[in-house]
Amino acid sequence: MALWKSIGNGTLEGVSRVADLDASKLTITLSESLKPIPPHETLLFGKTMSDHMLVAEFDPEIGWSAPRIVPHGPLSIDPASSCIQYGNTVFEGMKAYIGSDGEPRLFRPDMNMARLARSAERMALPPFNTDQVLALIRQLITIDRRWIPLFTGYSLYVRPTIMGTRMGLAVAPSDHATLCIMLSPVGPYFRSGVKPISALAVSETVRAWPGGTGGHKVALNYSPGFLPLRVAQKQGYEQILWLLGDDLKVTEAGAMNVFVAVKREDGDIDLLTPPLDGTILPGVTRDSVLALGKAHTAGETTLPDIPASLRLHVQERIITIPDLQQWHAGGKLLEAFGAGTAVVIASIGKIGFKGEDIVFAEHEGGLGPIAKAFRTRILDIQEGREVWKNWSVPVAEL
Numbered sequence: 001m002a003l004w005k006s007i008g009n010g011t012l013e014g015v016s017r018v019a020d021l022d023a024s025k026l027t028i029t030l031s032e033s034l035k036p037i038p039p040h041e042t043l044l045f046g047k048t049m050s051d052h053m054l055v056a057e058f059d060p061e062i063g064w065s066a067p068r069i070v071p072h073g074p075l076s077i078d079p080a081s082s083c084i085q086y087g088n089t090v091f092e093g094m095k096a097y098i099g100s101d102g103e104p105r106l107f108r109p110d111m112n113m114a115r116l117a118r119s120a121e122r123m124a125l126p127p128f129n130t131d132q133v134l135a136l137i138r139q140l141i142t143i144d145r146r147w148i149p150l151f152t153g154y155s156l157y158v159r160p161t162i163m164g165t166r167m168g169l170a171v172a173p174s175d176h177a178t179l180c181i182m183l184s185p186v187g188p189y190f191r192s193g194v195k196p197i198s199a200l201a202v203s204e205t206v207r208a209w210p211g212g213t214g215g216h217k218v219a220l221n222y223s224p225g226f227l228p229l230r231v232a233q234k235q236g237y238e239q240i241l242w243l244l245g246d247d248l249k250v251t252e253a254g255a256m257n258v259f260v261a262v263k264r265e266d267g268d269i270d271l272l273t274p275p276l277d278g279t280i281l282p283g284v285t286r287d288s289v290l291a292l293g294k295a296h297t298a299g300e301t302t303l304p305d306i307p308a309s310l311r312l313h314v315q316e317r318i319i320t321i322p323d324l325q326q327w328h329a330g331g332k333l334l335e336a337f338g339a340g341t342a343v344v345i346a347s348i349g350k351i352g353f354k355g356e357d358i359v360f361a362e363h364e365g366g367l368g369p370i371a372k373a374f375r376t377r378i379l380d381i382q383e384g385r386e387v388w389k390n391w392s393v394p395v396a397e398l
């Protein structure tokens with residue numbers, strides 16, 4: 001019955017036998033009553049949904065159905081569905097911004113699409129043409145364009161989701177799937193504005209492990225972290241710094257990639273982040289920090305308020321808790337920050353481990369100078385005030 005097979009680039013093998021996702025077959029049913037848009041300052045992350053969503057289903061005999069834009073609302077799913085019983089849901093998180101030219105834009109959407117295809121493949125979900133997903137996102141954003149907030153630091157969060165909808169309790173891959181894309185207007189991830197995060201370093205529970213799924217954006221990576229997060233929050237920390245292994249390797253903070261800035265003997269700065277060894281989610285923001293840091297040091301750009309002469313030695317390398325303790329004791333640990341689409345960049349102000357805290361220097365505005373430079377530059381690119389490579393893509397061109 002296996003009529004379809006991934007050929008790795010997200011398109012279907014044997015498309016002649018089953019239909020690939022096709023944005024030209026889109027049907028649109030507009031909502032009869034458009035919702036009022038709440039005042040932007042009241043927005044909580046991911047709580048408010050726009051008027052419409054996109055839905056398409058995959059059936060192994062037919063392939064992908066004609067995609068539909070319909071009013072946002074509940075899906076009807078059998079409780080015996082694979083995604084409910086076995087958690088084979090994958091997702092993406094991207095943001096649409098209105099540039100100074102009034103055009104909606106996405107930030108490096110090709111990277112999100114490549115990752116969505118990899119996540120779906122890892123969960124043995126059917127493949128799909130990622131260009132068609134982008135074309136559908138364009139249509140959805142165009143229809144719900146009034147939901148893109150116009151304030152800096154605000155955006156329309158785009159959440160493509162694919163779930164296994166095979167009905168039946170057998171522990172087996174799902175040959176049915178539903179693609180759903182929803183939109184949610186969001187403001188700064190932390191409501192109190194940009195302030196440093198406190199993180200409790202945890203080694204008893206792990207987020208990801210070698211050979212596991214930590215390098216993919218799959219739903220089952222997140223819920224096991226909820227209980228440890230609640231415990232950490234009871235101890236007064238906002239996030240978890242996930243460790244791995246007997247050497248206490250630092251992996252990620254919550255659902256953010258982690259960077260640390262360390263002062264070198266020669267006065268330059270080492271900017272370090274763990275390597276993509278399968279336990280680290282390959283973040284788009286992470287990749288952007290690495291690329292911009294390298295560009296600064298190569299003289300191709302100058303990061304805001306960082307002297308051009310200050311070299312950032314960008315390295316993907318293992319960072320352990322003993323490393324952090326040693327750098328901190330030697331007065332070399334300048335900054336730590338998290339990077340991800342939702343927060344963009346957030347400074348880490350405190351790391352707790354076994355009853356002791358590593359406390360970072362406080363900075364006005366809640367961001368250290370390096371974190372601030374990257375945050376400012378990335379937001380400038382995302383919101384269209386600066387052009388860098390082809391990172392900010394007008395939605396109309398998708």
Ligand SMILES: *Cc1c(COP(=O)(O)O)cnc(C)c1O
Binds near residue numbers: 255284
């Ligand atoms: C999504 C995510 C990130 C950040 O990735 P971006 O592409 O920068 O948004 C980092 N870590 C985890 C675990 C994530 O799920």
